[in-house]
Amino acid sequence: MRQFFIFVYIPKDMLNKILKYILVAFLSWFVIHCLYITYDGLTNSNQKADLAVVFGNKVNEDGTLSPRLKARLDKSIELYQKKQVKDILVSGGLGKEGYWEGTEMKKYLIKNKIPAYNILVDNFGDNTEKTVLNTIKIADSLHYKNIISVSQFYHQARIKKLFREYHFKNIESSSPAYFELRDFYSVLREFFAYYL
Numbered sequence: 001m002r003q004f005f006i007f008v009y010i011p012k013d014m015l016n017k018i019l020k021y022i023l024v025a026f027l028s029w030f031v032i033h034c035l036y037i038t039y040d041g042l043t044n045s046n047q048k049a050d051l052a053v054v055f056g057n058k059v060n061e062d063g064t065l066s067p068r069l070k071a072r073l074d075k076s077i078e079l080y081q082k083k084q085v086k087d088i089l090v091s092g093g094l095g096k097e098g099y100w101e102g103t104e105m106k107k108y109l110i111k112n113k114i115p116a117y118n119i120l121v122d123n124f125g126d127n128t129e130k131t132v133l134n135t136i137k138i139a140d141s142l143h144y145k146n147i148i149s150v151s152q153f154y155h156q157a158r159i160k161k162l163f164r165e166y167h168f169k170n171i172e173s174s175s176p177a178y179f180e181l182r183d184f185y186s187v188l189r190e191f192f193a194y195y196l
Contacts, residue, residue: 033194034187040160041153045172050144052076052085052174053135055151055159056092056101056125063099065108068152071178073108076150079174080114085148087118089135091125101125128155132162139168146170152178154186158194 010018054076057069065073079085088109092101102123109119120138125131139147149159149171156173163171 030191033191037154037157037187037190037194041156041173041175044174045148046084047146047148047172048083049085049146049148049170049172051087051089051120051135051139051146052079052148052150053089053091053131054105055128055131055149055155056090056105059095059097059099059101059104061097063104065104068178068180069101069105070108071176072150072152073105073112075174075176077109077112077114079148079150080118087120087144088114089120089122089138091122091131091134093124093126093130128159129162132159132166136163136166136168146172149173151175152183152186154183154190158190161194 054072057072058066059069060066073090076085076088076090080088090102090105090109092105094100100123102121102125106116106119106121110116122131122134122138125134135147138144147163147168147170149156149163151159151173153175156175160171160173163169
C-alpha cells in the first residue's frame with residue numbers, strides 16, 4: 001500500500017506569526033484559568049450541607065498535623081459549629097511518615113469537641129480522585145444529598161469538576177484563609193492537573 005505525504009511550505013515570517021499567536025492564546029488561557037481557580041476557590045459557600053469532606057495532607061514525622069492540614073480541619077470545625085454541615089468526613093491515605101491521615105484528622109477533630117459520631121473516616125483517599133470516589137460511595141450509602149469540599153483554594157475547582165464528572169452535582173466548597181508562597185506553584189500545577 002502506497003503512502004502519500006503532502007508538504008506545505010510556510011514562509012519563516014508567517015510561521016513566526018502563527019507561533020506567536022499560539023503562544024499569546026495559550027498564555028491568555030493560562031492567566032484566565034488561574035484567575036478562575038483563585039476566584040472559585042476563595043468564594044466560600046454559605047449553603048447548608050449534609051457533609052463536609054476534608055481532603056488530607058501531610059502529617060509530620062512527630063505525628064503533628066501540617067499547618068495546611070490543620071487549617072483545613074479548623075475550617076470544617078467552623079462549618080460544623082455554624083451548623084452549616086451535619087457531619088465531617090476526613091479523607092487521606094497512609095503517608096510516608098507512617099501515619100494514616102484520616103485517623104490523625106479524626107483525633108484532631110475530637111480534641112476540638114466534634115463528637116466522634118459526627119466524624120467519618122476514609123483512610124484510602126490517597127489522591128484527589130480517590131477521595132472524591134470514596135466520598136460519593138459514602139454519600140450514596142448514607143443518603144447524603146449535598147457536600148461541601150474543604151481544601152486549599154487552588155484545589156477546589158478540580159475537586160468540584162471531579163464530583164460533577166462522577167455525576168454528583170450538589171457540591172460546594174469552603175477554603176481556609178491559610179496562604180503560603182508555594183500557593184503560586186500550586187495554582188500552576190492545578191492548571192495542568194485540571195485538564196489531565
